[in-house]
Amino acid sequence: MILKDEPYDAIVVGSGITGGWAAKELCERGLRTLVIERGRHVEHGKDYVTEFLQPWQLAHRGRGEQELYQRDYPIQSHNYAFGETTRHFFVSDREHPYVTPDDKPFRWIRGYQLGGRSLIWGRACWRWSDLDFTANARDGHGVDWPIRYADLAPFYDHVERFVGVSGERLGLPHLPDGEFLPPWQMNCAESVVKRGLERAFPGRHMTLTRVANLTQAHLGRGPCQARNQCARGCSFSGYFSSLSATLPAAQKTGRLTVITDAIVHSVIYDERRDRATGVRVIDAKTQATREYFGRIVFLCASTLGTAQILLNSKSPRFTTGLANSSGEVGHNLMDHISKAGARGVVPGLEDKYVYGRRPTGTYIPRFRNLGVRGEAKVGFLRGYGVQAGAGREGWSRGADEPGLGVELKQRLREPGSWQFSLQGYGECLPRHENFADLDPARTDPAGMPLLRVHCAWSDNERAIREDVKTQGAQMLEAAGCRNVVTYDDDGPPGFSVHEMGTARMGKDPKTSVLNAYNQAHDVPNLFVTDGACMASSSCVNPSLTYMAITVRAVDHAVSELQRRNL
Amino acid sequence: MIDRREALRRTALALAGILAGCKARRTPAAAWRPRALDSDQAELLATIAEHILPETDTPGARAVGVHQFIDALVAESYGAEERQRFLAGLAALDGRAFLARPAGEQLALLRELDRAGDPFFRSLKELTLVGYYTSEIGATRELHHAPVPGRYDGCVPLAQIGRTWAV
Numbered sequence: 001m002i003l004k005d006e007p008y009d010a011i012v013v014g015s016g017i018t019g020g021w022a023a024k025e026l027c028e029r030g031l032r033t034l035v036i037e038r039g040r041h042v043e044h045g046k047d048y049v050t051e052f053l054q055p056w057q058l059a060h061r062g063r064g065e066q067e068l069y070q071r072d073y074p075i076q077s078h079n080y081a082f083g084e085t086t087r088h089f090f091v092s093d094r095e096h097p098y099v100t101p102d103d104k105p106f107r108w109i110r111g112y113q114l115g116g117r118s119l120i121w122g123r124a125c126w127r128w129s130d131l132d133f134t135a136n137a138r139d140g141h142g143v144d145w146p147i148r149y150a151d152l153a154p155f156y157d158h159v160e161r162f163v164g165v166s167g168e169r170l171g172l173p174h175l176p177d178g179e180f181l182p183p184w185q186m187n188c189a190e191s192v193v194k195r196g197l198e199r200a201f202p203g204r205h206m207t208l209t210r211v212a213n214l215t216q217a218h219l220g221r222g223p224c225q226a227r228n229q230c231a232r233g234c235s236f237s238g239y240f241s242s243l244s245a246t247l248p249a250a251q252k253t254g255r256l257t258v259i260t261d262a263i264v265h266s267v268i269y270d271e272r273r274d275r276a277t278g279v280r281v282i283d284a285k286t287q288a289t290r291e292y293f294g295r296i297v298f299l300c301a302s303t304l305g306t307a308q309i310l311l312n313s314k315s316p317r318f319t320t321g322l323a324n325s326s327g328e329v330g331h332n333l334m335d336h337i338s339k340a341g342a343r344g345v346v347p348g349l350e351d352k353y354v355y356g357r358r359p360t361g362t363y364i365p366r367f368r369n370l371g372v373r374g375e376a377k378v379g380f381l382r383g384y385g386v387q388a389g390a391g392r393e394g395w396s397r398g399a400d401e402p403g404l405g406v407e408l409k410q411r412l413r414e415p416g417s418w419q420f421s422l423q424g425y426g427e428c429l430p431r432h433e434n435f436a437d438l439d440p441a442r443t444d445p446a447g448m449p450l451l452r453v454h455c456a457w458s459d460n461e462r463a464i465r466e467d468v469k470t471q472g473a474q475m476l477e478a479a480g481c482r483n484v485v486t487y488d489d490d491g492p493p494g495f496s497v498h499e500m501g502t503a504r505m506g507k508d509p510k511t512s513v514l515n516a517y518n519q520a521h522d523v524p525n526l527f528v529t530d531g532a533c534m535a536s537s538s539c540v541n542p543s544l545t546y547m548a549i550t551v552r553a554v555d556h557a558v559s560e561l562q563r564r565n566l
Numbered sequence: 567m568i569d570r571r572e573a574l575r576r577t578a579l580a581l582a583g584i585l586a587g588c589k590a591r592r593t594p595a596a597a598w599r600p601r602a603l604d605s606d607q608a609e610l611l612a613t614i615a616e617h618i619l620p621e622t623d624t625p626g627a628r629a630v631g632v633h634q635f636i637d638a639l640v641a642e643s644y645g646a647e648e649r650q651r652f653l654a655g656l657a658a659l660d661g662r663a664f665l666a667r668p669a670g671e672q673l674a675l676l677r678e679l680d681r682a683g684d685p686f687f688r689s690l691k692e693l694t695l696v697g698y699y700t701s702e703i704g705a706t707r708e709l710h711h712a713p714v715p716g717r718y719d720g721c722v723p724l725a726q727i728g729r730t731w732a733v
Contacts, residue, residue, distance in 0.1 A: 034725060054713060055700035055701075056702045061697065061700040062700065063639055065642060065643045066648065067644060067648075068643075070645065184718060184720075185719065185720035185721075187720035187721055188721040191720075191721070225714070225715065225716050227714060227715065349724060351724050351725070351726040352722070352723065353727045354720055354721070354731075355722050355726075356716070356718035357715060357718070394731060395695060395699045395709065395730055395732070398691075399688065399691055399692035399695050402681055402683075404618045404673075404676060404677065404679050405617060405618070406620055406622055409708070410622075412695075413729050413730060414724070414730060415731070537727075
């Protein structure tokens with residue numbers, strides 16, 4: 001069945017963090033916009049069905065259903081936010097398969113629903129800097145970014161003003177300040193560690209994570225209630241998501257249409273006009289196919305989702321996938337290394353505690369390879385930032401300590417020692433051999449060619465991992481921590497949920513997919529503004545940069561439409 | 567989209583629901599039937615759990631139904647292999663002989679297992695802690711619980727909070 005709908009001014013594929021932004025900006029600029037989401041409809045508030053459940057109201061008290069997780073969620077269940085109260089915002093791996101070689105696991109964490117992963121994201125908001133945008137040009141890995149910090153700065157401003165980012169101004173050139181709400185507070189133990197490590201390592205800093213949790217009411221949203229249960233959804237709109245913020249703003253214009261349960265199969269390309277004219281979708285419930293038409297198409301379907309759509313959009317001109325004359329679509333897949341670091345005990349402070357559950361931690365900005373005079377030489381390129389935080393041990397420590405009976409119960413009535421833990425997030429080099437492609441024979445249950453992901457860390461990422469551990473331990477020891485140990489947990493690519501790079505921006509159409517405005521070199525009215533567009537990975541969380549890039553691309557698309565160039 | 571007042575109303579309703587639901591749902595001990603365990607095993611589990619976290623000025627593990635939580639977990643959450651391992655571990659404790667001993671001897675035996683770091687006992691202890699401190703009594707009477715704190719204060723006197731946070 002083929003249904004022809006009216007032509008929209010713009011079609012946005014995906015409703016996650018970039019799809020929401022594209023919808024808001026396009027609608028506010030006067031374009032009638034269709035947002036297509038492959039997952040189910042989720043209504044802000046009403047569908048946060050576990051939001052107010054207390055521990056004793058959970059069937060398995062937060063322990064979940066292990067057998068079900070092993071069968072249906074073997075990958076998703078590794079994510080820190082996955083659990084008994086949030087499982088419904090993650091995909092079933094069994095229903096949504098992809099494949100990897102046996103020796104190259106890739107953990108693709110996904111949320112197929114209106115709002116996408118903006119419901120379950122980590123909410124850290126860092127600007128990238130020219131240390132990041134010039135990295136490829138300086139060391140020769142990947143291709144040079146076609147933009148610099150100055151190109152994005154006004155769009156970072158715009159995005160931060162709307163999102164509501166709490167944070168502290170540091171004045172660091174490699175982690176630019178922005179428009180911040182007041183930061184969260186450090187707890188007593190973190191303040192001690194901050195003082196100790198900043199004294200021992202001049203030039204290093206520890207700050208509060210800049211985070212999209214509202215420390216004060218903002219544009220009718222929030223404030224955050226300090227529950228730290230964000231991934232259940234938040235009726236207070238205490239954190240930024242497509243559902244709490246961008247889609248309502250788009251809705252308000254009267255120009256937004258949203259359809260859900262519609263899986264984009266491919267982009268329709270008109271060879272005669274050399275334009276994308278719309279998208280072909282598969283109805284997730286009936287498997288019926290339909291087409292939607294629009295003057296411009298924004299792909300915001302996630303790094304791997306967008307690659308899958310482009311590779312599946314084949315035509316006589318684009319036999320290996322739409323906008324793929326460079327052959328780079330699907331390639332240069334990156335993620336951040338994480339899950340390695342150090343832990344220790346902060347002595348004393350037995351008479352101090354916290355009130356409330358802060359929804360974020362502390363952060364030690366990058367201090368390696370900054371290009372400053374006199375810095376230490378290290379055996380790797382690029383760098384890492386450190387996510388950290390302290391808390392007092394709670395009742396669960398009793399399971400690991402000997403003791404039982406009245407004495408145990410009395411002991412657990414009071415909190416235990418202050419534990420400090422840190423982990424590095426390290427930059428990954430763009431490498432052609434890390435890529436996704438389509439299985440030529442097999443399809444997923446929806447009928448899409450099965451995505452194959454081939455991705456592994458290189459020696460540079462492994463060297464960063466080692467430095468995180470040694471430096472982490474040294475900083476904790478210098479700050480007076482006791483029982484300092486390093487750790488290194490299994491962390492295949494994908495796990496940090498910062499996957500990016502499969503349709504990179506660049507100056508040269510022969511080596512990149514998108515231009516400086518996220519326009520496909522090959523197809524001028526096709527834009528990609530999700531993580532696929534990234535030419536390098538920085539070491540800081542990428543979402544804020546995706547958002548700023550999306551707004552900039554919309555700005556360009558709208559003016560090009562007005563000039564009748566699209 | 568809902569506003570803050572509506573969200574607060576829902577919180578209040580949810581909390582009221584917790585209290586009401588809890589009373590309504592609490593199964594009288596006599597009416598409860600274990601699903602993964604037999605009744606002797608359930609009694610053994612309740613007895614051991616009560617030794618681990620006994621009644622003091624607040625109720626103990628048996629009163630909050632820790633054994634019921636563990637039974638539900640083993641029946642619904644565990645895979646076949648894990649369930650078999652759990653039941654085998656329980657069988658090895660020789661429940662009938664254990665229950666026939668006086669309470670003091672039971673406790674001494676469990677202390678021995680605990681000190682030796684017996685893996686099955688340690689896992690029972692962990693499950694007992696989870697079941698107890700996530701129960702309403704464990705979280706709100708034995709410990710301290712704030713469903714919606716409303717703010718974060720990073721450095722307050724412990725005396726002001728008084729007890730370990732349940733969550």
